[in-house]
Amino acid sequence: MSIYPFILEIKKHVRSVEGWLDKASAHAEAKKYNTSVLLQTRLAPDMLPLVFQIQATCDQAKYAAARTTAKDPPSHPDTEQSFDELKQRLAAVAAYLDTFTSADFEDLGSRTISLPRWQGKTMTALDYFIEHAQPNFYFHYTTTYAILRNSGVDIGKRDYLGALSQR
């Protein structure tokens, strides 16, 4: 089995964040505040703010596909300062994920990867996806959701899950 369906799920979530930002913009307009306030909102003083959570959501989605397949992902230097710029990055990452096919994600258990900060240690690409990329993705995706909900933005579980493949 290829993990490609899991990559498609991540892509769906990336696109969902674009919708969350539209609802956050509507909230800001109704309550008469600037969306730049939301970008700097945190759940705790020693947690990172919304703008970082969205950038990290993008990065983990990108790494989940690139690192497991030994490809060089496009660079995104974390310069976004507005909802529009974040939406462009989310769309760019979704488009990047579109460049992969199911065959790219076969046999991840026999590939080995390493990150500089692992000091020479390695993981199989499958373990990396399951234990690192995917939990990190969901960490930043859900923290993004949590900051918006904590701030009063009108999003719900359906916005989180997205459409289901039901017949």
Place this chain on the structure above:
Amino acid sequence: MSIYPFILEIKKHVRSVEGWLDKASAHAEAKKYNTSVLLQTRLAPDMLPLVFQIQATCDQAKYAAARTTAKDPPSHPDTEQSFDELKQRLAAVAAYLDTFTSADFEDLGSRTISLPRWQGKTMTALDYFIEHAQPNFYFHYTTTYAILRNSGVDIGKRDYLGALSQR
């Protein structure tokens, strides 16, 4: 490929929450408040409190294994009122996941499942796992983490990710 490694990852996370609760107990003791306050803490008035987030983390872990394999999961009636009771439930769910083997999770793409609220619609067991069980699990797992962090409990990314299979 069996999705069993993904089930093991979920089990690891379930056990991680036990450690978070120990750190939350230490925080409550140091700050001289009762842990029952934390159990009722929410990120937003229209979100569910910590006790529910942990019960739902348990349920989604249980459902991820049971529903994809057409087994009847053990019943847990959401009666927990203390950290100790929640830790017992977390341990019970981890033990339940231990009753499965990799072979149980082969060929999920050819199995069909349905839930009462889907009004007759179905999903493949694989789609259910990827689009429903796993995202819901991470939703409640991360929201549990977010409530604790928002409350000042001293947990971090390492507590969230757990040990990695590095060599």
